[in-house]
Amino acid sequence: MSRCFEKNNLLLERAEKVIPLGSQTFSKSYLNFIKGAYPLFLDRGEGCRVWDVDGNEYIDFLLALMPVVLGYCDPDVNQAITNQLQKGISFSFSTELESILAEKLIQIIPSAEMVRFGKNGSDATAGAMRVARAHTGREKIASCGYHAWHDWYIASTPFSLGVPECEKGLISKFIYNDLDSLEDLLRRDSGGYAAVILEPANVVDPKEGFLEGVRDLTHKYGALLVFDEIVSGWRTGLGGAQSYYGVTPDLSCFGKAMGNGMPISALVGQRKYMKTVEKVFLSSTFGGETLSIAASIAVIDKMSRLNVPDVMHRTARILKNDINDAMRDAGVQDYLEIGGVDWWPRIIFKNTGAADIMLATSLLRQELAEAGIIHGAGISMCYAHCLGDEPKEIVKRWKVTLDAYKEAISSNSPSTYLRGEVMCPPYQVR
């Protein structure tokens, strides 16, 4: 008996009439899941679990696209928000909280000497590009990874409808773990590049010397090195990938996990670059909103106190091993594997039988949801996944998934097993 998604489907029908795609975020929309047979509308969360509008319960590995790092309704973070709520949310001038959080970031992040807050990761990366352009007097950007919904970045993707043509000549892509691909760009327009921006920690570990090589090449060609730590921040470790891998950039961008779900981001960097922000326009009404800042302080305090990144890495390793064992036991080891880095393991599709990759991914996501797990491409961990019997429960649910997936993927007509529409993401980010 499949789970009931009656209210989910009714809500989607209603939302699509008034909201494009029925969602505020492409990656949370039905494009990435199984329209008609997926819990696209959630009602509440606690720890690592969420409940949809039909009352179905799930262990969540999407975590709101990774902001939830401690767990839903974390008591310490919620308390910090509630305490601040009694005093007010947004004020006409600065609050002491801004300095408290900035000082904490400076303490834990190697590249941070000054800080400017924003609301979305895109605020921080757009700010970094403007600072780099202002500082160097150049315009071009070399990028690797996903960085923002704004024109300067989306110009480099196939999803650039509505972006001015002139932006497309200003950004070029290089390949992770391929220094030659970066040097080719920089050499072709020596003196043209303002910034090299990359996600320093990616779905694979950097090859030995890669990050150091990126730093040296960037500086050799007179550009600023920007680490986009919007995913890796707080998850590789509290000091970000720059601390984890020991390479310090000029500027860095943080967001997502900073507030355990509250909207906050930060551009941080060396003083000589960040002082540019006194002249460069990087300014927003809600940059100093206090509930998010109070939440972020509570997140850092709790994560440091409990050494949360290490706990998450340890549990991820256990899950990786146990789920791979379960795959062997279920006889799907030729189809699937859990691989990737400890801070962000991933599902690897080794063989998809008669299905194409989108159908295979849809089938797996469908069967995971049926067994009570919401999943994307990565195993995005939060602290609550690591507590009590949760790891055992996660593996138990995977085992149920694997039997159902095996039946679908090894059949001659896997599409007949899909109870909704095949997912069709707008483009591949990583």
Ligand SMILES: Cc1ncc(COP(=O)(O)O)c(C=O)c1O
């Ligand atoms: C690595 C990276 N950088 C930047 C962003 C943009 O952040 P936001 O969506 O909060 O603007 C994202 C969002 O997914 C991201 O994954």
